[in-house]
Amino acid sequence: MKIKEHIDNLIASGNYEPGDKLPSETAFARELDVSRASLREALRVLEKEGKIIKTQGVGTFIAEPIPRFKKGIEELFSVTDTIKKEGYQAGTIGLEVASIIASKKLAIQMKVKPSTKLLQLKRIRTADGKPVVYCEDFLNIELFPLAETENFTASLFDLLENKYGLKIKYALTEINPVIANQKLVSKLEVQPNMPLLLLKQLHYDEKDQLFLYSKNYFRSDQFQFRVLRTR
Known part of the structure; x- marks a missing residue:
């Protein structure tokens, strides 16, 4: 051994x-x-x-590393639930929470005024203590009274739905292949220039209000996404 x-x-x-x-x-x-x-x-x-x-x-x-998590990209999933369903313990490290004012670029992305107050979350999601996803979330807290003191160590979806009654309807997702820069090498404990999968997502509620913009960096050796295509 x-x-x-x-x-x-x-x-x-x-x-x-x-x-x-x-x-x-x-x-x-x-x-x-x-x-x-x-x-x-x-x-x-x-x-x-x-x-x-x-x-x-x-x-x-x-051999090429075998991804531990294989998901259909057509399904709007919680990272926490995905990790748990595969039998691993989901965790959060490196949590950073801050109230920010939307920059011009971010305001355009989230379809709000540049002066809009947002809540920014940065956190590393782990499976049995191993970093697998680095998440950056931007929430439009003008739509609901989400405080910086909330517990953001578990599922964000569960928190919004169960405590704030927010009904998450759908997300527009953009998938980009990226390589690990110095920040991501440190966050995800990977080799420099390792391929990662970046999912940029605009989340909407049942009233078609854009309430969350997220950027999730998935380790490509841990996650594999697939989609059903028909003709």
């Missing part, structure tokens, strides 16, 4: 990337200063976990 954990760390640190070929068992055992039998057992466990792929007569390769 120590050998397996060491190889895990080599992959996590970027020493080996998806598609890279591992050295032969003899060379790798010599490099790690372990027996071939112990190395072979560690590789067997890694293969079972889907982290490496063995091809007879070709070699052993680092």
Whole structure:
């Protein structure tokens, strides 16, 4: 297990990337200063976990990471509920809450006057303590009396619906591939320039009022989105 954990760390640190070929068992055992039998057992466990792929007569390769969360993009989902449904404990770290005045750009995005007061939330959502999504939310608090002192560590959707009676009807979503900059590397504990999925969403209530603009950065090695297309 120590050998397996060491190889895990080599992959996590970027020493080996998806598609890279591992050295032969003899060379790798010599490099790690372990027996071939112990190395072979560690590789067997890694293969079972889907982290490496063995091809007879070709070699052993680092596998593409398997996303833990697979969602239909047509469904308006709560990150908290998504994490819980997969059997993980949902959490929040790095919470920042602030009242701000909408900038000209943000006002255009949210269809409000530049002087409009908004509530800005920044938080990192975790699954079993591991960062998986970085969220930035902007709420039009002129529509409901949401205070900075609220508990924003759980589902924002649940808070708005259950406490404030807000009926969330739909969201217009834009999906953009981005790479992790210095801020996102720190927030999500990923390698620099790692691909991420950015979902920009405009959320509307049952009165067709735009009440929330969100930017959610999903780790692409943890989340996979799909959509049903018909003809």
